Amino acid sequence: MSNVCSISFEQGCWFKGERKIRGVGDKLVKKPSSSMSFSVSASSSEKKDIRIGLFGASGYTGAEIVRLLANHPHFGVTLMTADRKAGQSMDSVFPHLRAQKLPRLISVKDADFSTVDAVFCCLPHGTTQEIIKGLPTALKIVDLSADFRLRDIAEYEEWYGQPHKAVELQKEVVYGLTELLREDIRKARLVANPGCYPTSVQLPLVPLLKANLIKYENIIIDAKSGVSGAGRGAKEANLYSEIAEGISSYGVTRHRHVPEIEQGLSDVIQSKVTVSFTPHLMPMIRGMQSTIYVEMAPGVRTEDLHQQLKSSYEDEEFVKVLEEGVVPRTHNVRGSNYCFMNVFPDRIPGRAIIISVIDNLVKGASGQALQNLNIMLGLPETTGLLHQPLFP
Numbered sequence: 001m002s003n004v005c006s007i008s009f010e011q012g013c014w015f016k017g018e019r020k021i022r023g024v025g026d027k028l029v030k031k032p033s034s035s036m037s038f039s040v041s042a043s044s045s046e047k048k049d050i051r052i053g054l055f056g057a058s059g060y061t062g063a064e065i066v067r068l069l070a071n072h073p074h075f076g077v078t079l080m081t082a083d084r085k086a087g088q089s090m091d092s093v094f095p096h097l098r099a100q101k102l103p104r105l106i107s108v109k110d111a112d113f114s115t116v117d118a119v120f121c122c123l124p125h126g127t128t129q130e131i132i133k134g135l136p137t138a139l140k141i142v143d144l145s146a147d148f149r150l151r152d153i154a155e156y157e158e159w160y161g162q163p164h165k166a167v168e169l170q171k172e173v174v175y176g177l178t179e180l181l182r183e184d185i186r187k188a189r190l191v192a193n194p195g196c197y198p199t200s201v202q203l204p205l206v207p208l209l210k211a212n213l214i215k216y217e218n219i220i221i222d223a224k225s226g227v228s229g230a231g232r233g234a235k236e237a238n239l240y241s242e243i244a245e246g247i248s249s250y251g252v253t254r255h256r257h258v259p260e261i262e263q264g265l266s267d268v269i270q271s272k273v274t275v276s277f278t279p280h281l282m283p284m285i286r287g288m289q290s291t292i293y294v295e296m297a298p299g300v301r302t303e304d305l306h307q308q309l310k311s312s313y314e315d316e317e318f319v320k321v322l323e324e325g326v327v328p329r330t331h332n333v334r335g336s337n338y339c340f341m342n343v344f345p346d347r348i349p350g351r352a353i354i355i356s357v358i359d360n361l362v363k364g365a366s367g368q369a370l371q372n373l374n375i376m377l378g379l380p381e382t383t384g385l386l387h388q389p390l391f392p
């Protein structure tokens with residue numbers, strides 16, 4: 001990329017020539033600064049000033065990052081890898097992206113990391129630790145896989161059934177649940193992007209646990225996902241005839257997102273939280289809903305939970321607590337980085353029902369990953385993410 005200017009990272013801001021992109025302050029900066037006057041092109045990576053490497057570009061989350069970056073004024077994809085599809089052009093793998101000028105898909109082993117400034121890693125879990133271990137330490141990395149999400153190495157090995165291959169690296173990893181860990185993400189080099197289910201569950205539960213409004217015992221999570229959550233690789237269980245016209249529970253009592261959810265909730269109360277979690281595969285392409293049943297602390301009403309969520313997220317662009325009584329629907333966040341949530345009184349006194357919806361591929365994966373890299377590079381975190389949900 002001869003026409004990409006060299007850039008350096010200093011005090012949380014990127015510099016290009018005389019121009020400086022300011023980082024977000026402590027509060028969310030909702031709109032990119034009008035002083036940004038870099039050239040923007042939806043169809044070309046070449047005019048953008050920060051070079052992005054995309055590992056696993058031929059998968060669903062990789063393609064979703066490419067789609068989002070079409071509207072990003074600074075991030076241009078200059079390196080893309082694939083496994084079976086290495087050697088192919090991106091528009092042959094994903095014709096919907098053909099308006100963008102993109103590099104050819106290459107194998108990870110042929111990637112020249114000196115040509116990129118930051119990396120999104122969209123590889124299957126289990127393949128990622130070794131690859132990230134081999135990357136130059138100057139690179140900012142957001143890993144979408146589950147390989148670095150669990151701090152406890154033994155827990156990772158137990159739930160993922162394989163040895164952890166980058167134990168040293170694990171110590172510096174920051175968990176990328178943006179709205180709740182923004183300040184840590186700002187300083188991070190390597191961010192473990194959360195799983196889709198854990199994102200939809202932790203966003204509502206963490207502020208309520210922190211405020212002692214709900215009990216940490218007996219939390220029940222009934223969750224549903226669109227089939228794109230399973231990736232693009234062919235699997236018998238994901239055939240149309242296996243998915244359409246029915247609902248399937250899976251991972252009952254032992255889904256690998258259980259330890260991730262429990263890690264996040266236990267951190268809040270500094271004591272072990274255990275949850276009942278059952279995911280379901282739905283006959284839809286995108287979207288995720290978590291319906292969460294909780295016991296409230298003595299004397300607490302659902303109005304208190306609603307008020308707490310409202311005040312926790314009032315300054316956030318991407319988390320919307322709906323008006324009382326309004327039911328969040330996956331339709332209303334489709335294709336966007338939004339999480340919609342609400343809380344309802346259960347008929348059983350003392351209990352509440354929380355509903356949280358996201359698009360598994362956006363807030364549950366690629367959108368949150370972009371939000372995190374924006375923060376890591378000192379950009380307004382909404383950059384490239386402010387498009388509205390797609391409805392119907």
Ligand SMILES: NC(=O)C1=CN([C@@H]2O[C@H](COP(=O)(O)OP(=O)(O)OC[C@H]3O[C@@H](n4cnc5c(N)ncnc54)[C@H](OP(=O)(O)O)[C@@H]3O)[C@@H](O)[C@H]2O)C=CC1
Nearest residue numbers: 056058059060061082083084085122125145229231232365
């Ligand atoms: N889909 C979702 O909603 C979410 C996914 N995630 C996580 O993000 C990651 C990517 O998911 P997704 O995009 O759905 O997955 P896909 O299966 O759609 O894509 C996987 C990508 O990795 C490449 N790949 C596969 N095996 C290897 C290997 N051994 N070495 C190098 N590259 C390899 C594939 O290449 P090729 O196509 O050429 O075979 C493809 O580009 C996963 O870890 C997933 O768990 C996280 C949150 C949500």
Ligand SMILES: CC(=O)N[C@@H](CCC(=O)OP(=O)(O)O)C(=O)O
Nearest residue numbers: 144145146195196197225229230
């Ligand atoms: C429908 C479906 O299969 N969903 C995936 C979760 C997708 C996700 O969040 O992924 P990672 O934790 O793998 O990154 C699953 O249940 O394994």
